[in-house]
Amino acid sequence: MTFDVANRLFFRLYQSSNLMHKNGTRYVSDFGATTQQWAVIGALARPIAREKGMSVKDLIEFLLLSRQNLSAVLDRLEARHWVERVKDPDDGRTRLIRLTPEGETQWAAMLGPIQSFYTEALKGLSEEEQVQLYRLLDRLRDGLERL
Amino acid sequence: MTFDVANRLFFRLYQSSNLMHKNGTRYVSDFGATTQQWAVIGALARPIAREKGMSVKDLIEFLLLSRQNLSAVLDRLEARHWVERVKDPDDGRTRLIRLTPEGETQWAAMLGPIQSFYTEALKGLSEEEQVQLYRLLDRLRDGLERL
């Protein structure tokens, strides 16, 4: 492992992440949303999650953030009636987080700007390079998770 | 551009960045530091910056964050006497940010844990893949910057 290479790698990650949040949030600011909320809603909008919803625990493991942090994001989304917390009939301890009809509508409307963001941001990378990048990020995430 | 590929890419970026900050900060927590402070100090510790220091403007452009945010990070570092703000003799408006001797000492001591963090986190990636990854991140950052 070369220090310099690793240093550049994590520094680029730092820069890219900051820019993703800053500019990504601009793309969905008409909805009063942020990139983090977009990540949560995106998770809940997946076919698998849309049926039953996702427990807080599942969301935490999926998004890789703390319970207290997710809770705050969910509070803001709940206040806007985009998501709801319902009791899991199979386990009284669990709360299932689900998109409300309003949330589904907002998500559908956000897909346009999100698509634009993706297209603009990835202009410099071919489809093949994009796949390469997300696979490398997959392995980086796995490495970081094991720490 | 495939929506799904882009979506995975940015989601991995989000996850990796969160993990980098969470676990990276653990590696330097003995010093009471964070990954962001480590980024700032790392920038100031470069040979180019060590001579004259860096202006706030330069640091902002290098780290890609807002003036107000950087200012707060610098305030915390200054309070611990790791950095100092000195007037630029060539331009009275400019403040040059420099590592203090104390800051240099701390940085030197942090290099061990940082090296460990890099090694552990990048275990799953070959040197070649690490280079590939940081180059792709370079292009991603450039794309994000132009938005």
Add this chain to the structure above:
DNA sequence: TTGATTATATCAAGGCATTGGCATATCTTG
């Protein structure tokens, strides 16, 4: 049933990140 575990919620403190606006000092330009 009692006791331990699990899932969630809440409170608190601290740090990082953004935007927007206002103020001050300095340099540059006309």
Add this chain to the structure above:
DNA sequence: CAAGATATGCCAATGCCTTGATATAATCAA
């Protein structure tokens, strides 16, 4: 010299992120 641009600092509001501690309810196991 006056006007405009530049560099920085400060205030405020908002949201995201962490750790740590405490509390409550429900499930599971001895």
